[in-house]
Amino acid sequence: MSSVDQITKPICEGDREVLLALAEASIRHGLQHGRPLPVDSTAYTAPLQQQRASFVTLLKQGQLRGCIGHLEATQPLVADVAANAYSAAFQDPRFPSVTAAELPLLDIHLSLLTPAQPLTFDSEADLINLLRPGKDGLILEEGHHRGTFLPSVWAQLPDPKAFVTQLKIKAGLSANHWSENIRVFRYTTESFP
Template identity: 70%
Template sequence: MSSTDPLSEPLCDNDRETLLSLAKASIQHGLQYGRAITVDPADYTEPLRKRRASFVTLLMQGQLRGCIGHLEATQPMVSDVAANAFAAAFEDPRFPALSADELPQLSIHISLLTPAQPMTVGSETELIGRLQPGIDGLILQEGHHRGTFLPSVWEQLPDPKTFLAQLKIKAGLPSHYWSDTIRVSRYTTESFP
């Protein structure tokens, strides 16, 4: 993605704060009404109305409490963040629904994704050699198996070989699996706070 692409321009601090506040409001709305907050994109700045895929990650005391998102941009980013914040709090199948007493301890992180770029590789060794730790988010797909790791996962899995092996497991494949039909794409994120 070139630096002149408008999607790659970082948001200003006010827009970042707006998205974080919106994510929290959507979770609070979910606690009260059982659904995500309704967002009118026209009420937000032009950069926040752009179609952009997002992930919302929730942490409690540094531990994952929920993470839901989209890999492809299908709606304005304000709508995507509101929906994903609600889903991360109440619909992540790995965790029970968030309770009201957990909200004050919750830390909300937002990742805005660039469009995924397919990678053409001839082998697993070539793929591992081309990965950029700390920068690349990765999507791996083989048949109906699909998984992704955001770039932030490199903090827990800094070794490219381990990162890829764990992503295969997340996608429902054996850690040592490789095939000529496996598809891999990479993306980057703007993450905050």
């Protein structure tokens, strides 16, 4: 089995629970110590020790309260989740830091990313036809502009053209911008709970 196959294999329910508990523990640690929970990855199961990219999304009463993650795998999954949980709670520039009073009101959602694969297309219409609504996460890049939408964003933007348009805006480009220098990468996620 290749390393990519191992990374795309879903993790077991027990490991999911461990990651969710770890994310909450890192936020609690951040409230007390002002930094992410230090993690010894060797204390966890093999799937949780693999280098994987993740996003941590915090919701408060169904509303976004923070979302931070990595697009590339640079560290063991447990360390990535701990770091991203801390960052989502305390470093998302869209929100003030989470308070101790808010912690019991937060719902923590994790998205584990597969390695991103480049898409080949000749036009914006061609790109839109390649998309798999509800399944694809996208990274759009041109020059120093870069943005991503997780697959969960399809719930708010189910139309592929609107999905691409809003992703261009998120990347700092205009809604109608198009050039042959745009690069797009596709990934999927394993999201829970």
